[in-house]
Amino acid sequence: MLAAMKRCFAIAIVVMNFAGLGACGAGDDTTEGTRAVCAQGGALTDCPDAERTAQGACWRLVDCGAISVKSDVDNRFTWGRCVDTLERQTEDRQRLVISCIAASTCDELRVQNSPTDPDPNNMRCLRLGGL
Amino acid sequence: MRAAVALGAALLAAVASQAQAQTGDVAAQIKLIDTQPADLDKSTWKDKRRDAARKLAQSKDKRAVPVLIKLAETETFDIIGEIAIEGLGNLGDGAAVPTLQKIIADPARDKSQRELARKALAKLGAEAGGAGKGTGGTAPAGGGGVTPVAPVPPTGTAGTGDGGAGSEVKPGNAGGTGALGGTGAGLLGGGTPSSELPALPVIDDDALAAYERITFAGGTANFGYDSSRKRVDFDADIAGLYQKRVEREAMAWGWDAGAHVVAGYINPQGASLSRGLQLDATANGEARLYTGGLYGIGRAAGAAQLNYVSDVDANNPGNTLKDTRVTADLQVALGGGYGRVLDVGAAVRVRRLARALDAARALGKPIEAATARRLQLTWWALRGERSTYRALVATVAILREAGILLGEPDAGLSYEILNVLRDSQLYLRPSGFDANLLVSEGYLQRPDQPASNEAGRVEQILASAAYGAQLDDDKLELSGGGYARLRLFAPDTQPSPWAAGARVRARRFAYGDHGDPLGAIDLSGDLQISDDDLMGSQIGQRVSGQLGFTWWINAASGFRLAANVGEDRGALFIGAQLEATYGLLDGTFAR
Numbered sequence: 001m002l003a004a005m006k007r008c009f010a011i012a013i014v015v016m017n018f019a020g021l022g023a024c025g026a027g028d029d030t031t032e033g034t035r036a037v038c039a040q041g042g043a044l045t046d047c048p049d050a051e052r053t054a055q056g057a058c059w060r061l062v063d064c065g066a067i068s069v070k071s072d073v074d075n076r077f078t079w080g081r082c083v084d085t086l087e088r089q090t091e092d093r094q095r096l097v098i099s100c101i102a103a104s105t106c107d108e109l110r111v112q113n114s115p116t117d118p119d120p121n122n123m124r125c126l127r128l129g130g131l
Numbered sequence: 132m133r134a135a136v137a138l139g140a141a142l143l144a145a146v147a148s149q150a151q152a153q154t155g156d157v158a159a160q161i162k163l164i165d166t167q168p169a170d171l172d173k174s175t176w177k178d179k180r181r182d183a184a185r186k187l188a189q190s191k192d193k194r195a196v197p198v199l200i201k202l203a204e205t206e207t208f209d210i211i212g213e214i215a216i217e218g219l220g221n222l223g224d225g226a227a228v229p230t231l232q233k234i235i236a237d238p239a240r241d242k243s244q245r246e247l248a249r250k251a252l253a254k255l256g257a258e259a260g261g262a263g264k265g266t267g268g269t270a271p272a273g274g275g276g277v278t279p280v281a282p283v284p285p286t287g288t289a290g291t292g293d294g295g296a297g298s299e300v301k302p303g304n305a306g307g308t309g310a311l312g313g314t315g316a317g318l319l320g321g322g323t324p325s326s327e328l329p330a331l332p333v334i335d336d337d338a339l340a341a342y343e344r345i346t347f348a349g350g351t352a353n354f355g356y357d358s359s360r361k362r363v364d365f366d367a368d369i370a371g372l373y374q375k376r377v378e379r380e381a382m383a384w385g386w387d388a389g390a391h392v393v394a395g396y397i398n399p400q401g402a403s404l405s406r407g408l409q410l411d412a413t414a415n416g417e418a419r420l421y422t423g424g425l426y427g428i429g430r431a432a433g434a435a436q437l438n439y440v441s442d443v444d445a446n447n448p449g450n451t452l453k454d455t456r457v458t459a460d461l462q463v464a465l466g467g468g469y470g471r472v473l474d475v476g477a478a479v480r481v482r483r484l485a486r487a488l489d490a491a492r493a494l495g496k497p498i499e500a501a502t503a504r505r506l507q508l509t510w511w512a513l514r515g516e517r518s519t520y521r522a523l524v525a526t527v528a529i530l531r532e533a534g535i536l537l538g539e540p541d542a543g544l545s546y547e548i549l550n551v552l553r554d555s556q557l558y559l560r561p562s563g564f565d566a567n568l569l570v571s572e573g574y575l576q577r578p579d580q581p582a583s584n585e586a587g588r589v590e591q592i593l594a595s596a597a598y599g600a601q602l603d604d605d606k607l608e609l610s611g612g613g614y615a616r617l618r619l620f621a622p623d624t625q626p627s628p629w630a631a632g633a634r635v636r637a638r639r640f641a642y643g644d645h646g647d648p649l650g651a652i653d654l655s656g657d658l659q660i661s662d663d664d665l666m667g668s669q670i671g672q673r674v675s676g677q678l679g680f681t682w683w684i685n686a687a688s689g690f691r692l693a694a695n696v697g698e699d700r701g702a703l704f705i706g707a708q709l710e711a712t713y714g715l716l717d718g719t720f721a722r
Binding site: 033035041093095107108110116122128 | 403409573577581591701
């Protein structure tokens, strides 16, 4: 019992440490998010298939370091705005954008100033859907 | 003189006694073949029955002839049938000629049985064919008049249904020895003998596992036009992947190649127009050399992407984008590791099959390695079939030939075997432990604009680990994996990102009384940590988990309930999904 409690305590400390590490970073209140296995490293690091939904496609953009999870700075193109943008599109455009993101490598999805302040007009898959 | 008479009398008595004993033996052998003694279990009786048939074949007793004829005609999947065919040749009775000719002419018979019948017929001095000669019936030994026998159709509509030897009725299954319950060339056994199966894939004898997968993901393909808006739209998302891998004791190798195409064209009324093409091609190869559990590993990967996009913005011509990008990767990696993880789905299917037979009291003996291999390769060979019919017939034939399946399966057991063959929960079932560490060198071709953080020569360390276990009669699966990567020797203008992650998953599968897959509960958890190593970038960590419950109410209805929670550096995401498919359960009648 005591050993189990010690183990839980140790895990809690590790989690808190990770949170502490995350606290230092960008100057503004932007949460960049975490990279997936395939974000860097070329063809040797395979990506699992992205979920074919608006949320899934936007998570792929976060996984690849193309956009941030959230930001307190107005008009930043973050995960939330990405989902809103895709869900506002007509069905055919949305389908096209989601398919394009799922088929792209991470390097193709990143644009200038990714992930903190990307311009969606430079994101080719979004443009394919006629952003 | 007196002594000589006494000796002669004794010899006569001995000969008479032996003849009487033989007569008694023949009757006993015939009885043993026809009826299972109460004190013998099925498996022992099957063995003794074969011995009895051998003795009858050597007895030179005419009473053995009709018994062996019956065995030769009906026992198509037990070795006793072949013993009988051979014995009919030894007994030298012409009454066996029509039966032997029928066997020779029967394409549904195993090739070895037909060859034995041909030899037996030669011993009797009769011909195999002889079309047009004779009038049927029993031809005398050595006679030339024989009856042409029409080939037996490969698919019977009912078993012989004599309920004789080997017929097994599962308690609780109505019908007894019905259409599927007869012995010999029954509905299942008579369909496709194993000798007529498609060519089996060639797998080395020391292969531990192998797979060949062809995945074609049709994705979506849509085209639309309406005259009201004068709008044309088209989009397509098509992907194909080929994978092959062989695991042997001393080495393992595998490769895969795939392509993915996404194309779109949206042309609304006016000057606006969006069109584009995304084309990806990838190829990977891996080879391992094992010494015990340790191995050296080499990997190579190549990829190329073409991306074309044209988006004409009618409202803001300055925002129009027309561009084509090409990227390419070529990488190799060398390293070492320990262990291996195999996909044991096909082996689990064999184990489930054995359990189904055992529960139905139809398992004559355990499924040994040779038969398990033959079953798996047969399923592999038949994987492209739309119907499971041939797989079912072949499975029954192989099990009968091997003496594993006692008797033709009845309707209930046939259904349970079919459920095992169709069980979609048996794909991608990992087993084992594997960990490796590689150092890679590669060249990444990237466009100049926008400048990529990864271009030119890229070196990195890659580590990965995987684990899988099938527990509790293969109804519980535990699996997990981890990865880590770090870029090495990056030039000053480029970062050295790193990332690590781990995933654990448990799946519990549920089955009904007759092997129907009922659903599964799955629980998974993920932990990821990464650093882009960019100016002002953050170390990210994400923890996420999912609990899912899938339940198929019946063949037409089911639902899935899933809940997931994720936390990515303070941002919390909680979701739940309920997907339900309800089919109408129709009861209909028409006259």
